Amino acid sequence: MAEQSNKFYSLFFSVFFLFAGFGLFLNSAGVELSQMGVNNTAIGILNAAFFIGATLSAVVAHRVVSGVGHIRGFSVFGAIFAIAALGHTMTDNLWVWGVLRVLLGFCYYSLLMIVESWLVERSAAVARAKTLALYNVVYYISFTAGIGLLSFKLSSHDIFTLAAIMVMMAMLPVTMTGSKAPEQPPRQRISLPRLFAIAPLALVGSFVAGLLMNGFFTMASVFLLQQQFNVRQISFYLMIAMALGFVVQLPIARFSDHFGRRSAIGICSVISAVGAVTGIVLMFMGIQAMWIHYVTAVFFGIGLFTLYALSVARANDQIPHEMSTVEVSRSLLFSYGMGSLLAPIILGLTMDQIGRYGFYGYFIVFASILAVFAWRQQAVPEDRRSMHVNMPATAAGPAVADLDPRNDCGVTRPFDEEEAQAYANQIVQEQETAKPEPEPTV
Template sequence: MHTRQFLSLYGSIFFLFSGYGLFLNSAGVKLSQMGVSNITIGVLNAGFFIGGTISAIVSHRIISRVGHIRSFSVFGALFAIAALAHLMVEQLWMWGVLRAVLGFCHYSLLMVVESWFTARSVPQTRAKILALYEVVYYISSATSVLLLSLNMSSNNIFTLAAILVIAATLPVGLTRMKQPEIPKRERISLPHVLSIVPLAWIACFMAGIFINGFFTMGSVFMLKLGYSLPKVSLFLGSAMVGGFTIQLFIAWLSNKFGRPRTIFGCACVATTAAISGMMLLLILPGNIWAQCVIALAIGCSGFPMYALGLARANDVLPANMNTVEVNRCLLFVYGLGSLVAPLLLGTMMQLFNHFGFYSVYAIMAALLAIYAFMQPSVPVSQRSVYVPVSGNVGPMTAELDPRNNAATDTPYDAHSAEQHVHDTLQNSDNQREDN
């Protein structure tokens, strides 16, 4: 596949992430200005991820039936309609429906683009493709935060978000690439997978709370403290910078000391940051730079958690076994965490005011740290490659994971996987006792 064709896909996801990120980050701004309660804001923001869950079930069939380009145009148009419809309705229940539509369209659009990446790539290039994907994700997300700092009206934010997503349809609509086929999905038992790799799914679930909880309710938290939109943008951007710059260090750390110890360390940093954030609300109220330092620490510790969870799953499963469907299960768990996050944060912020936001992170991170500390590490010789990937991607990203090769890997087998995990962790426990 030509580089120019790859660039068109990267261009599409840049506009897509920018538009969706702008809407997601600013969703609480208008609602806060309307005087809506924190619990209601959390419920409405959860609509994004309800739509994303529906997309994982339905969009696959739509794309297979009408084709990639037509599907992309339809999903993009529907996103724009739902975004602009916010300007015409004031009923909160309708806003919840529209947010579910936005989430459905966003993840469906990602599925279209990612299926092209998968079909036009080979195992030798997928690591590079996925790395560039992550760079585009962080740049576009940072762009959406920067746009939020322009202090635009809510109407202009909704309009600009719609424009950006419509712009995402242009490179795909003009492409001359042959439409790929979406591979059939294998049925897999979600509870069975989660029982095999408990630390992996707990880390991925917590990652959904850390990341999407921060970006759905962080703006509400800062507005309640009395900060302006530019300062809200600075707060959100600090977390984004932390998550982006820490990836290489986390990769080195987890490869050297193992995933459980790295997850434990990250969880401890997040717990300390959250507790410090609550203290700074008392000691330095109104100091934006103090809050930005806390956001940076949360970004550094919470944002790599999804990649660590995936790495843990790939560590304990057989090296020659295809784990695409396992990775999809973990992405689904990440989505559940993203769904729960605004509900939990909204409730805690309603009950405990400003302290509720950081208290959720302190409690969740502390629980994760305790559990991770009790888990054994896999020997270095049996560890998989760490792949820095965000959970805010579509389900087809699992096909791009360079740790899998459909041509040489054996299909996922639950019984073999369970036995291998038991033996691997048992040996790790024995080695730890001997040391």
């Protein structure tokens, strides 16, 4: 039993180095390109190339793994990732870098899918809530560690070399394991139009969360570098947001359990928008100090990091609790991924067209849109709500949906779109019926 437990937790060794490498690469990519004199639009497109690779992974990685197995597949993806990372050191051609980043995104999310598949199978004998909680802790610690490496002012050569080393470190526990490989995970079933009809706020919330979260991580360093701040200050700015994002997870979860996901999504969106407004106002006033951006990092940390988990909880509230939510979670993760893909492109264009105010302007617009959309939705009664679960999205793969403990107890039926739609309609009808009749005017 102890041996199995050690093998189980050794997988988090892989996850730690994957997340740390991802955090370093995602936040350093814009800095390196900006220092090379590349414009914001081109930086956004190159950052988006990483998420194009992530999308391809969702389509192709299953076929590779089914053909060669999990362990060999992990070795293949790890080797290609290392080659693509080191390939950046051999040329400054942006077209080549674009192709290499597609490969990096494809391999990273394929590696994550394999590790998560193992975690899902290993957690069958223990509480999945504990596994997912540990997964969240590892994510925040390792991602923050990756960001912290920026403060050492690494060269481009060092960054890509270190990213390759981290992936090779992540390969060790997987390639050396003596345990049986997990079963092939099922292909994702995506039904966005039906899901929008059932839980529109969940789908829109996950999409906007992708726009905001990955817009923040891919372009914040570019924005601050262009405001003449150094890499160490940028690293501290990102770490403030990560730390606050971790701290507020439990309070926001409890708030949403009591007051509803709609209220929580709306308030978190407003907090994000207020932070961006604060940054713009202080910049308009001519204040150039770094502390004003640290203040916005606090607002962003509180407001942005819970939006995806709240969206998943909202979707779970609107389907029967005895029904599996895995397909819904995968659809929301796909929606989040589409937002992540578009975020650096839209934000890069915005920063080029509007200038120094474009970065915060982007967050004001999309956070406000989500707040208004949430306000217009019906609340779900407290007795109809599911449990809230913190779900990492920024660096999570598709298999993380299978770790959701909401599918552990009492789930007896697979997801059925028509039944879920009828249940959502029933909630709306109950809410309409519960509204007091207007008093007649005399």
